[in-house]
Amino acid sequence: MRILAVEDEPELARLLLVNLSRMGFATDHAACVEDAHALLDTCSYDLVLLDVRLPDGSGVDLLRQMRARRQEVPVILLPAADSVDDRVAGLGAGADDYVTKPFALEELVARMRAVLRRPGRALSLTLTAGNICFNSVTREVCVGDRHVALARRELAALESLMRADGRVVTREALEEAIYGLEEDRQSNVLESTLSRLRRRLEAEGAKVGIRVMRGVGYRITAEPTRAAA
Amino acid sequence: VLLHETPLVDPPIRDGLADAAPPKRPAGTWRGFWAALHRRRQRPASIERVLVLRLGSILVAAFLSFGVFYGLFIAGDAREQAAEEAADLAEALESSIVVQAGGLHFDLPADLAARIVARHALYGGVETAGGAAVGGSDPAVLARLRRGTAAQVQAAELTRGPGGLTLFAAAEGIAGVRALRVGVLQPVSNAGLAWTGVMREYREEILPTFAPALVLAFAVVWVTVRRSLQPLRRASAEAAAVSAERPGRRVSMDGVGAEIVPLIEAVNHAVARLEAALAVQTRFTANAAHEMRTPLAIIRARIDNLQDGPEKLAFQRDMDRVTRLVSQMLASARLQSGQVGRFERVDLVALARSTLADLAPLADAGGKELVLESGAPASVHGNAMSLESALRNLVENALRFTPAGEAVTVRVGPGPRIEVADRGPGIPADHLAHIFEPFWRAQDQRGDGAGLGLAIARDVALLHGGRLEVRNGVVGGAVFALDFPRQGAF
Numbered sequence: 001m002r003i004l005a006v007e008d009e010p011e012l013a014r015l016l017l018v019n020l021s022r023m024g025f026a027t028d029h030a031a032c033v034e035d036a037h038a039l040l041d042t043c044s045y046d047l048v049l050l051d052v053r054l055p056d057g058s059g060v061d062l063l064r065q066m067r068a069r070r071q072e073v074p075v076i077l078l079p080a081a082d083s084v085d086d087r088v089a090g091l092g093a094g095a096d097d098y099v100t101k102p103f104a105l106e107e108l109v110a111r112m113r114a115v116l117r118r119p120g121r122a123l124s125l126t127l128t129a130g131n132i133c134f135n136s137v138t139r140e141v142c143v144g145d146r147h148v149a150l151a152r153r154e155l156a157a158l159e160s161l162m163r164a165d166g167r168v169v170t171r172e173a174l175e176e177a178i179y180g181l182e183e184d185r186q187s188n189v190l191e192s193t194l195s196r197l198r199r200r201l202e203a204e205g206a207k208v209g210i211r212v213m214r215g216v217g218y219r220i221t222a223e224p225t226r227a228a229a
Numbered sequence: 230v231l232l233h234e235t236p237l238v239d240p241p242i243r244d245g246l247a248d249a250a251p252p253k254r255p256a257g258t259w260r261g262f263w264a265a266l267h268r269r270r271q272r273p274a275s276i277e278r279v280l281v282l283r284l285g286s287i288l289v290a291a292f293l294s295f296g297v298f299y300g301l302f303i304a305g306d307a308r309e310q311a312a313e314e315a316a317d318l319a320e321a322l323e324s325s326i327v328v329q330a331g332g333l334h335f336d337l338p339a340d341l342a343a344r345i346v347a348r349h350a351l352y353g354g355v356e357t358a359g360g361a362a363v364g365g366s367d368p369a370v371l372a373r374l375r376r377g378t379a380a381q382v383q384a385a386e387l388t389r390g391p392g393g394l395t396l397f398a399a400a401e402g403i404a405g406v407r408a409l410r411v412g413v414l415q416p417v418s419n420a421g422l423a424w425t426g427v428m429r430e431y432r433e434e435i436l437p438t439f440a441p442a443l444v445l446a447f448a449v450v451w452v453t454v455r456r457s458l459q460p461l462r463r464a465s466a467e468a469a470a471v472s473a474e475r476p477g478r479r480v481s482m483d484g485v486g487a488e489i490v491p492l493i494e495a496v497n498h499a500v501a502r503l504e505a506a507l508a509v510q511t512r513f514t515a516n517a518a519h520e521m522r523t524p525l526a527i528i529r530a531r532i533d534n535l536q537d538g539p540e541k542l543a544f545q546r547d548m549d550r551v552t553r554l555v556s557q558m559l560a561s562a563r564l565q566s567g568q569v570g571r572f573e574r575v576d577l578v579a580l581a582r583s584t585l586a587d588l589a590p591l592a593d594a595g596g597k598e599l600v601l602e603s604g605a606p607a608s609v610h611g612n613a614m615s616l617e618s619a620l621r622n623l624v625e626n627a628l629r630f631t632p633a634g635e636a637v638t639v640r641v642g643p644g645p646r647i648e649v650a651d652r653g654p655g656i657p658a659d660h661l662a663h664i665f666e667p668f669w670r671a672q673d674q675r676g677d678g679a680g681l682g683l684a685i686a687r688d689v690a691l692l693h694g695g696r697l698e699v700r701n702g703v704v705g706g707a708v709f710a711l712d713f714p715r716q717g718a719f
């Protein structure tokens with residue numbers, strides 16, 4: 001993984017570089033828009049971390065220029081101001097995510113992994129949770145070392161939950177995933193799909209649970225769902 | 230269930246608009262009437278309405294008084310008119326005479342009889358030769374006819390008698406081969422004469438010519454007033470459209486009268502000063518955010534770089550607290566200067582769902598549950614990020630007071646409203662006045678809250694034309710509600 005960090009504050013840049021390389025990311029550094037352009041034109045990166053206020057311009061403008069030049073590398077903005085319009089502008093300009101300063105390193109790395117894991121980004125990706133594996137390209141599921149065949153809707157729901165990596169997936173997002181765009185939506189299909197999926201995984205001996213957050217959504221957890229739940 | 234809950238606060242967060250307590254009704258009818266009149270006056274009247282009504286009244290008054298003066302002016306002629314009428318009557322009577330069995334008799338057709346009755350007139354006729362009376366004649370009229378010659382009775386004459394003023398008119402004619410004279414005697418009054426004259430003028434002269442002119446004049450007044458006020462109406466609409474979301478807008482002075490120009494200039498200057506102040510404030514909060522967050526980010530990175538251990542955990546916890554405080558202070562400063570960002574249609578159910586999903590780890594860490602209850606879809610016109618931060622602060626506050634193993638319940642609707650119910654101890658009455666003050670915390674409350682969350686939620690509610698309410702729930706715990714009553718249309 002090769003990362004470009006665009007950050008003008010030298011001390012923060014130094015610490016970012018040290019910490020990221022310790023976590024296994026090869027990281028280059030640019031301190032201004034001009035340097036960033038030069039590096040982006042010569043090297044190929046898997047991810048760009050982009051400060052918003054730079055001495056010779058705005059990170060959001062740099063991002064716009066990148067997208068205009070068809071540089072489709074994923075970008076995470078690192079704004080220091082939490083003005084809501086900045087975020088909206090950043091996402092509108094083509095950012096994949098933003099992490100407001102100050103951030104915990106773990107938080108930043110988690111977001112980086114999530115962006116790198118998005119559909120269409122990587123050629124092949126195996127998602128894991130507990131003893132379940134999910135190959136996002138072949139769409140094969142295995143529990144332990146056994147393959148498990150799941151229905152289309154159950155597969156879609158499981159993929160959404162596993163991509164969220166333990167975070168809650170809202171009902172809207174799950175419905176979007178299991179229905180796609182063309183189908184009529186019926187009530188209770190979401191509930192029945194997830195309860196089938198849960199029973200199925202339980203029967204296969206999966207060491208994960210699917211927990212409901214009442215009225216909000218679902219998430220996948222490392223411990224199995226209790227039978228009573 | 231809601232009915233039994235005790236409403237604790239008439240919130241100290243009045244939105245400052247129409248505090249409409251119904252006025253007491255005064256005892257006396259007259260006082261009541263004056264009070265009603267006074268109330269009517271409190272509502273600003275439409276200038277257009279007032280002008281059209283007043284100018285219209287002036288027109289009608291002018292029209293009426295012109296008629297009256299003209300009528301009085303020509304009242305002198307009224308006598309002649311009355312005489313003419315009496316003479317007409319006499320001639321009509323004369324031609325109604327028939328020869329019957331050698332004698333002459335009045336044989337009045339119905340309409341003539343009615344005219345006679347209407348005027349309280351007396352009538353009679355005599356033959357010029359011999360002086361024989363026509364059948365049906367009144368003796369008083371006969372006496373008058375016999376008294377004078379034809380020439381004398383030809384002209385009408387007014388006589389003042391014991392019964393008042395009477396008018397006598399006569400006509401000559403021939404019935405068969407016999408010449409005769411016919412007379413009419415009718416009571417009149419000066420006022421009556423004048424009135425008859427005025428009415429006659431109205432009927433025959435004034436109304437047919439001036440009524441269309443009056444209608445036309447009224448229409449011209451109306452159109453003129455409307456058109457004169459049009460620039461003012463446009464300027465008002467432009468002034469109403471000035472807002473922080475669309476800076477640079479001003480009220481234009483096209484076509485407005487010289488009297489209105491200073492008002493518009495004053496409004497435009499005030500708007501310009503406010504915009505400049507807001508721009509300074511916006512720059513300040515943005516710079517403050519940048520200047521504070523950058524060193525914090527460096528400190529955070531240094532801490533993450535330390536070796537794992539209790540020391541590092543303690544630093545990280547402190548860091549989280551400072552970060553949260555700075556974020557809240559910056560958010561509060563932005564809201565205080567009215568910076569909320571762009572407004573759009575916001576689905577409250579989806580907003581609550583994603584907010585609660587984000588807060589799930591926080592609830593988990595404390596062994597608490599988050600539950601969302603929602604019925605019909607509800608939405609408001611607002612800024613999604615601000616509304617989310619308001620709800621997040623309310624839920625964080627609720628989680629802080631809810632014991633482990635219990636749930637915080639968020640209810641959306643009915644209507645544009647979100648409630649957050651916790652299972653904590655509720656809010657003592659003597660705290661109610663303070664809970665929305667920035668940095669206020671209960672004496673016995675420790676923990677990481679800075680006391681800004683509720684103030685932020687309230688500011689967001691106010692900037693959306695809504696309010697933040699609080700009451701204690703029937704099963705214990707506090708219930709906070711973001712309510713947007715004036716957005717019912719959405």
